[in-house]
Amino acid sequence: MTMMSDRQQLSYIAGQAADARLNVELETEGMTLNIGPQHPATHGTLRIICRLDGEQVVWAEPGCGYMHRGYEKLTEVRTFPQVTTLVNRIDWLGSFANEVPFILAAEKLMDIEAPPRAQMIRTILFELSRIANVSLFLGDLGVQMGAITPVFLAFRDREYVLNLIEGATGGRFHPNFDRIGGLKDDLPKGWIDETRQVMVKLREFCDIIEDLLFGNEIFQSRMRGIGIIPADIAKDYGLSGANLRASGVDYDLRRDQDLPMAWDKADFKVWTHPDGDSFARCWVRLQETRESCRIVEQLLDQIPAGPIMTKVPRIIKVPEGEAWVSTENPLGEMGYYVVSKGDLGPFRVKIRSASFNNISIVPWVLKGVYVPDVITILASLYFILGDIDR
Amino acid sequence: MAPLSDSDTTQEEPAALPGDGLREGIVDDLRRRIGDAVIDTHIAPNDDLWVRVSTDAWRQTAEALKAAGFTFFSFLSGLDWLPSPYGKGEEDPTAEPEEPDTEIRPGVTGGDTRFQVFARLVDIDRHVGITVKADVPDDAPAVDSWTTVFAGANWHERECHEMFGIGFNGHPDLRNMYLPGDFEGFPLRKDFPLLSRMIKPWPGIVDVEPMPAQDEPEEDASS
């Protein structure tokens, strides 16, 4: 099914024909519909401008920037430890995961490594933030389509994970826990046992969602064959994370690069799907959530004793240089290109956020689909506004 | 429950981490393809690869790298090497303001101009990435657009254009990404002030301590 299906060919042709018609008739036909910026379906303030022909989209364009906070400029006036407070808020559902690549880049420039205990706990918290993020996605899928029950189950079970993150870091949504050289604090007593119990609950949740939502015939007919993205187009646009793996590309940054984190100590499977349609993207994320639970359980057994932070000066000055670190965040590949001039703070930070690339494919993928499919395709691509707009 | 897909997920062995030999091979291959457009390269041992190419060969580099297997487009952005004339806003407001440093010192792989564009491509099969840089001429800041090679560069070039003012020849639709249409100025340039720091100075000054292993404090440029 990596060849173009009939439906995709037809939608291609429809898109081309519609384009031609528009060019000739100077937009005298069709209705322009604004989906957003305030809309129940978009995860935040994203505006999709669609030109419709009846119920079919002829042309679509996302308008972002409603949440642009100018992070790259703001990082230039902050010291390195202060940047984590900013960066937490890019992908606010899996916040801890945003801090990690930046801290790793700074550590790379300083040529230090966090102690093994800190690396392990970092990885565990990273995977927990992935679970928190994707479990909300799984519940939200139902709401985009009118099934209002799964979202409550998702929020209920996600509370357990957020309580864990709060127990360890002090913050449910914005932990701000990572420090250059390690972590701020050690784990509280009893946290490991509670995490084990929560992982069991999360796996049950995945099973429930699979039964309730993924097995539903209406869900399948709404998602299968919709929004097919072939692998080479996906790579062209820089789609990452589950979106890329659902198009059949086997690329996972946890496995495919050597970072001072503890993923190599866990045995996990990278899930891909050959179809590249909306269902594939959702299914891959469901499996990844289960895989994350497995990773956490394996790592919990292996936390070494030791210090939680290497010796770094109180005021950190990072040597001159440039470094790029990217990790497999819940939304995709998130990376930081840190340029340092030997100061207290960075000279330039380029934040490569996953949703920016994921949404850049929207004009291409929405040609020729129906309005309800617009919503489901956006739901399956899964973006967070803070990630797009930084 | 019955499997919902008949996909056969691969569990491949993690490929041997790309060593410096592979990276040097990539550089040689690139030199073969685009000749002396390769101005400078830098290999961080066991880590990463940087290449600087000439401005005219910017798009050609993309095509060459895509043909060489770098099919995954990660990002494209700009760099402004002018040190900020406003400082970091962290200096002691009662002290004498220092002479602003106006010397342009580009980073890895050097550079001749104030602005540079840089992009990152990844070869998924060989698990190796490459950062490509090119100078942007100061008098007419524009480079060729990558949209014909990588469709995803469309949005990145729009953002780079609105933030730095770098033009992209051949881009189909170079309008603002985040900023309102009538915005004046290019925010990520260093001489564009960050108003919040201009209005309210930083309330503390910071001292620098050396790394614990060293005995003497480092030579520091500013405190």
Add this chain to the structure above:
Amino acid sequence: MIQLAVEIPYWGQSLLRVLGGLVAVLLPAGTIVYLFLFKMMSFMQSRLGPMEAGPYGSLQLVAEVGKWMQKEDLAPDQADHSIFKIAPLVVLTSTFLLVVVVPFGPDAYFTDFAVGVFYGLAVASVSVLGILIAGWASANKYSLLGGLRAAGQLIAYELPMVLATLGVVIQAGSMNLQDIVVAQNTGEIFGFGGLGNPFVITQFLGFVIFMIAVQAELTQPPFDMPIAESELVSGYMTEYSGFRFLIFFIAEFATAGVFAFVASVLFLGGWGVPFDWFGWNNIDQVDDWMNVVGPLIMFTKMLVLTFIIMWVRFSFPRFREDQLQTFAWKVLIPLALANTAVTAIFKVAF
């Protein structure tokens, strides 16, 4: 006619009928909203629902009604004001018109039409008009999309409903709803009269088709494309607020209740229990206390059917418009036609 102790003048009877109609429409609406929408849905979603207003949130409905009524009466500037304002009333009127033919007891009915089924189905489609004009008059692209979808969907699902009812009419031999009730309660299954002959057994396919068509006529998920909350905000109801939205809200649940009444009359035996239990042979022999118990039985059957409607509503995602239409035209209508044909053959043969 039952003999009452007091002779009620004609205007008194009309007044009683009006009050009875209001109760017959609004009481189910209120019960459905509180019992199923507030509490059942909450329990299914692992939460408690409204608990503050009154003991266990029982006065929440009163609070909601009060809230909606005291809101400002807004209409968009560009909207067609007169049509915009009557659209909710049109939808609610069709509910009242439909409840008029439903019998609640041997003598407890509003009118006794000889062609009650025919009238009922015709009048049920008046609500389609209300939805269409709401969508158009709102001067809002989302509402227009919702109205267009509603037009296609509601008209498409009228046909399976009519065809399913046709099977019942053939089997009962009459279009009069009272006769249908009597036919079910005096009938026998293979000579066993203990259960009567509720048509849900012989017309099971018709029952299923009717319930699906009712779900679509009420624009409930999985057929709620016209509302489609995650796409169209609220479809044809987007621009309505305050009292007018309250009318739509009541109409949605009242219509669910009234359709459930009609379905229980057609398929579950209506207000009666099998006459065999009390030794009655025809409707004239039914005791007078059945006029009081009958409405209660109807209410219970209505609750059972509405439970099913609401349960499906909270569980399923929604169909896309073309899938919806395909389902109606290519699946439901052929099945309903087949059902009618088989019923007719059996009626003639046996």
